[in-house]
Amino acid sequence: MASNHLTGIGSESKQLATWYFTFAIILFGAQLLFGLVAAIQYVMPGFLFELLDFSVARMIHINALVVWMVFAMFGSVYWLLPDETGIETVGIKIGKLLYWVFVAAIVVVVLVYLIVQVGPADEMSIWFIHEGREYIEAPRWADWGIVVVALGFVANLFMTGIKGKQTGIVTVLMADMLAFAGLYLAGMFFTDNISVDQYWWWWVIHLWVEATWEVFVGALAAYALITIIGAKRQVVEMWLWIEVAMLFGSGILGMGHHYFWIGTPEYWWEIGALFSALEPLPLVAMFIHVLYDWGKETGLQMAEGAEGHAIAGHTITNKPAFTWIVLNAFGNFLGAGIWGFFHTLPQVNLYTHGTQFTSAHGHLAFFGAYATILIGMMYLAIQGTNGIKVLKHTKSSIAGIWMIAGGVMGMGIALTIAGYVQVLVSRAQMGATWAGYFDGQSGMWFSQAMDWRLIMGVVTFLGFAFLIKDFLSTGKNPVHER
Amino acid sequence: MAKKSVWSDNRFWQRSAAWVTGFASILLIWLTFDTSVQIAMGTDADLQNGVTKRVPGPTVINYKITYEMSTARGHEVPVIGEKELFFGRDDYSEEEAGALLHLGKLGSQTKNCMNCHTLLGNGAYYAPDLTKAWLDPAWGPEGSMQAMTGKETKEEAMAEFLQHPSTYPTHARMMPNLGITAEEAKGLVAFLKHMSSIDTNGFPRNFGKIKGAVHGK
């Protein structure tokens, strides 16, 4: 049974997973590339002016981000499903068809973003160009396409979970993915009332990234700990249920911190403050969970080693994946926890809302909480498809980790400094007007922070190049134990 | 096999997770009903009768809007005052004003405003926040922006800028030409004026009071 974890050969579900991962990594590259364009525009405003404006570059930057993560999440589920349920995924042929539908739709959407860019102010533009709503800009026709694809994916997951062995991890994923797909519907309507618009917009954005995605990460980490260091399922799944309770318990009503200033009533201050203060707790719990299992398992291994009969299951079977998952536990706490907490209370958020602080938090949290563990899952897939028993670090995998993590951290710090300048100058002193805004943007600290952001963005991109090199070559590398 | 304790029973934690999630979701849905009523758009009758709504009806474009400190609330709130001309009229009917706002809201999305600007503080941070842009002194009678466009009124100056943004650079970072027509510009200005009348619980703080603000110099 143990070898079942290690091989993807012969499983159609795992083959589909690798397709999903491949397109995800292409989109990840696109995200970084268009992020660089936007970062250059902060430093050199004339760059590609009226050819590829900031609005277009940034739209592709954040859309590629969301979509590559969704692709890698679907891929992760297709990867772990045969291991967890013990059977081949039900309806895998439909799954493969839907994959191509999904890819084709994304390509068309991005080409329209790039070539058409903006349309006249009418419903046709909303249906066929983009909706102009941050993160979920995809035009309405693509919304329906995404709904169909997501329903197909959820159906596959449910049919497989019901037919095969329904472990705790699969149960959590089933409930979580249903909510994840269902919430998308909250972002698919047009209204003239911008307060109502943003109220429901947050249902998609917040309940994705601060609730359902976080739970998804908890489930992936559980699977990865069992697979990589042989942690006990009973213990890991108990942690998972506790994390689900804590994440949903704080995250669902933590929504309040987005309802401070969009026209919604003042009682959201109290609700948002209370649940936001609780939101870091599950992240602390997830962090110590990894530390705990790691300590327990390596402690056990040392004890057994001393007695002279070590068990193979207790070694780390995939070093790069494990490094990324430890980075995930740490990055989730740092990016989502610390960077989220210090500007979440309404008294402070009044000044920080809509500044580069949000951007710093966004970069660190999306990377720390999601990119890391999804890259870890890709390493598991490389190990599986190449039939490797113990996957080791290579020079490229280490360079990739250091440069990507260091680059994103550097960007986060630079943006934090920029946000601080903005809070002091544009908000506290100048009262957020047009003139106040540009006073803040012209400060020396602000503009140097933007220079550093660009430099760190380039470092991240170089790290990405090492990661790709490692992805393409490590499977055939003779250093690994086969 | 040692005796099972409730704390180490997975079914106990599974049930707890389900209950906690269910409870939080129900609370959120209940609050959503309450909030939805409070942020529903008001009507023309509300405006005429002086009924304060968090989000006034579209005919608010017929009135003068100011942003004033409320001692009861402890922060600034938009105040709807006497009638004010908007593109030469102050008698837009509910249908006319609604149509303008509809056009403006559509325009705000199709022109992708949110991927440079922030609206109600949400969006990108490459350009100024537009929440209270209508109240920005720079667009007022003595403001630099109105002077730059050479127009007589705030709304005409804003509409002119939106149609030819790169003709009026205010910073090295310029707004690109987005093909905004005269009619769309009018709709967008109506949208901005309406947005400035939304009660945002005092966000942004000290707006437009560069001299009078607590930290102002």
Add this chain to the structure above:
Amino acid sequence: MIEEVAMRQDILLDDFLPLFVSSSLVLVFGGFYVGIYTAVKVNLLKKWTMPLAYIFWMLASYCLYLMGSLMHVGDFTAKALVVAAIGLLLLPHAVYYMQHHVHEENEH
């Protein structure tokens, strides 16, 4: 319930930096507290380091207090912050207590 004075007072210009630093340190120290506690429990660290964990909890609580006073929080939020501090203190105890049970049952 509505905090009438919550928004009346502006945050002083010089208070912003200590405010951001103290609120970040809340979680940094909180993380140290939980991390050291866990590490001692799984024998990655020696027993005598445990008091350090509690010192970090005290530092975290102090930073939380500092943060709350600098941003002039109202009564309700102040109570929420106290609950959060106590929650942080109890969290690893509860978790370890449960883990202990699970391991007992699995390893015997």
